[in-house]
Amino acid sequence: MSGTPHRARIEDLLREYAPQVLGRLVRRYGAFDTCEDAVQEALIDAARQWPEEGVPDNPRGWLVTVASRRLVDEVRSEAARRRREDSLALATPASELLAHAADEDPGTDRDDSLALLFLCCHRDLSPPSRIALTLRAVGGLTTAQIAAAFLVPEATMAQRISRAKQTVRAAGGSLALPEGEERTARVAEVRHVLYLVFNEGYTASGGDELTAPELSTEAIRLARLLHRLLPEDTETAGLLALMLLTDARRPARTGAHGELVPLAEQDRGRWDAGLVAEGVGLISRTLPRGRVGPYQLQAAIAAVHDEAESAGATDWAQILALYELLERTGPNPMVTLNRAVAVAMVHGPGAGLAVLDEVARDKRLARHHRLLATRAHLLELLGEGEEAAAAYREAARRTTSAPERRHLTERARRLG
Structure with a gap:
C-alpha cells in the first residue's frame, strides 16, 4: 500500500x-x-x-x-x-x-472504455437515460452524485439507471465495437451525450446555482478520454476544444454573490488562460485536417471570443461568418438565435431583431426564455427601454434557473 x-x-x-x-x-x-x-x-x-x-x-x-x-x-x-x-x-x-x-491476471491491459461509452449510449435508451448510465458506468459517479447534479431525488435517478441497464440487457448489448456507418453513428451519439452533460454543468437548467461544475468537469474528462481513443476524429477534437474554451470562462461567469455576469461584462483576467491556450491550439490543429463539422465551428466561435482582449475588440464579422456556416452544416433554432446576436453586432440591433422574428416562428423555441432574453437585449441596444424591460420580465418568468431569473429581473429593473 x-x-x-x-x-x-x-x-x-x-x-x-x-x-x-x-x-x-x-x-x-x-x-x-x-x-x-x-x-x-x-x-x-x-x-x-x-x-x-x-x-x-x-x-x-x-x-x-x-x-x-x-x-x-x-x-x-x-x-x-x-x-x-x-x-x-x-x-x-x-x-x-x-x-x-x-x-x-496482470496481462490484461485492454481498455474497453470506448466500447462502454457505445454501450451506455445504446440507441434503445432515451437521452436522459444515456446521460445517467454514462456518468455512472463510465464516469464512476454514484447515483447520489448524479441525482444531486440533476436536482432530482436519488430514488428517481436510481430507477432511471436501473431501467437503462435493463434496457441494455434486453437489447443484448455487448462490448463488441460496431464497424462502418454504425460506428460513426454511435460515436456521434456519444459526443451528443457528452455535449449535453457539459451544457447542463455549465448552465444548469434549474435550481439555485448557475452551474454544476462537477458535470462539466466530468464531461471534459470523458471528452479527453474519447479524443485519446479516437485521435483522428476531428469532431471529437472539436467537441473537446469547445468544452475547454467555454469552461475557461467559468471563473468570471458569476459575481461575488453568485450573480450571473454576461460575457460582455466579464473580467477576462479571471479566465483560465491555460484552458484557452489548450482549446485554441487544439481547434487550430484540427480545422485544417478535413471536413468541418458543427462542434469544430462552435469551437472556432468560442476561440474568437476567448482571444479577444475585450468585448469591444471581438471580431463579430468573423463570428457571424462562422454562425452562417454553422447554420448550413447543423441548422437548429438555437444556432439561429445566436446568429441574431452576431447580426446585431455587425449590422445593428434592428437587423438582429428581424432574425429573431424568424426564430419565433419555430415552435421549438417560440416560448423559450432565451429567445425573450435575446429580444430584450437587442431592444435595449435599440433604445426601446420599455419594451426591453417587459421582455426581460417575461423571460425571467419563464426560466427555471434562479440565477438567470435574478439577472433578468435586475435588467428589467434598471430599465424602469
Missing part, C-alpha cells in the same frame, strides 16, 4: 479506473447490469478504505478483485440465481470467478 493520499486524488483514480474495471468484468462474465452493480460496490469500498489505508500498489487489480467477489456474492444468492437462471454469462462457477482475481 502507498501512503495515505488526498481524497481528491482517490476520486480521480476511481473515475479513471471505473470504465476499465467494468469493461474487464463485462468482457469476462457478460451481464452488464450485474457487473456494473458489482463495480459500484467496489468503488464504494475503495472510497471508504483507501483514504485510511492508502492506495493499493495495483489499484485496478484491487478493484477488479473486489468487484469479482461482489459478483460472486450475487451469483450465490438464491434469489439472484432464480432471476438469472437463463443467463449463460453468470453460469460461471463462483470458484472460477474467484480464480480470475485481478492481481493474479
Whole structure:
C-alpha cells in the first residue's frame, strides 16, 4: 500500500479506473447490469478504505478483485440465481470467478472504455437515460452524485439507471465495437451525450446555482478520454476544444454573490488562460485536417471570443461568418438565435431583431426564455427601454434557473 493520499486524488483514480474495471468484468462474465452493480460496490469500498489505508500498489487489480467477489456474492444468492437462471454469462462457477482475481491476471491491459461509452449510449435508451448510465458506468459517479447534479431525488435517478441497464440487457448489448456507418453513428451519439452533460454543468437548467461544475468537469474528462481513443476524429477534437474554451470562462461567469455576469461584462483576467491556450491550439490543429463539422465551428466561435482582449475588440464579422456556416452544416433554432446576436453586432440591433422574428416562428423555441432574453437585449441596444424591460420580465418568468431569473429581473429593473 502507498501512503495515505488526498481524497481528491482517490476520486480521480476511481473515475479513471471505473470504465476499465467494468469493461474487464463485462468482457469476462457478460451481464452488464450485474457487473456494473458489482463495480459500484467496489468503488464504494475503495472510497471508504483507501483514504485510511492508502492506495493499493495495483489499484485496478484491487478493484477488479473486489468487484469479482461482489459478483460472486450475487451469483450465490438464491434469489439472484432464480432471476438469472437463463443467463449463460453468470453460469460461471463462483470458484472460477474467484480464480480470475485481478492481481493474479496482470496481462490484461485492454481498455474497453470506448466500447462502454457505445454501450451506455445504446440507441434503445432515451437521452436522459444515456446521460445517467454514462456518468455512472463510465464516469464512476454514484447515483447520489448524479441525482444531486440533476436536482432530482436519488430514488428517481436510481430507477432511471436501473431501467437503462435493463434496457441494455434486453437489447443484448455487448462490448463488441460496431464497424462502418454504425460506428460513426454511435460515436456521434456519444459526443451528443457528452455535449449535453457539459451544457447542463455549465448552465444548469434549474435550481439555485448557475452551474454544476462537477458535470462539466466530468464531461471534459470523458471528452479527453474519447479524443485519446479516437485521435483522428476531428469532431471529437472539436467537441473537446469547445468544452475547454467555454469552461475557461467559468471563473468570471458569476459575481461575488453568485450573480450571473454576461460575457460582455466579464473580467477576462479571471479566465483560465491555460484552458484557452489548450482549446485554441487544439481547434487550430484540427480545422485544417478535413471536413468541418458543427462542434469544430462552435469551437472556432468560442476561440474568437476567448482571444479577444475585450468585448469591444471581438471580431463579430468573423463570428457571424462562422454562425452562417454553422447554420448550413447543423441548422437548429438555437444556432439561429445566436446568429441574431452576431447580426446585431455587425449590422445593428434592428437587423438582429428581424432574425429573431424568424426564430419565433419555430415552435421549438417560440416560448423559450432565451429567445425573450435575446429580444430584450437587442431592444435595449435599440433604445426601446420599455419594451426591453417587459421582455426581460417575461423571460425571467419563464426560466427555471434562479440565477438567470435574478439577472433578468435586475435588467428589467434598471430599465424602469
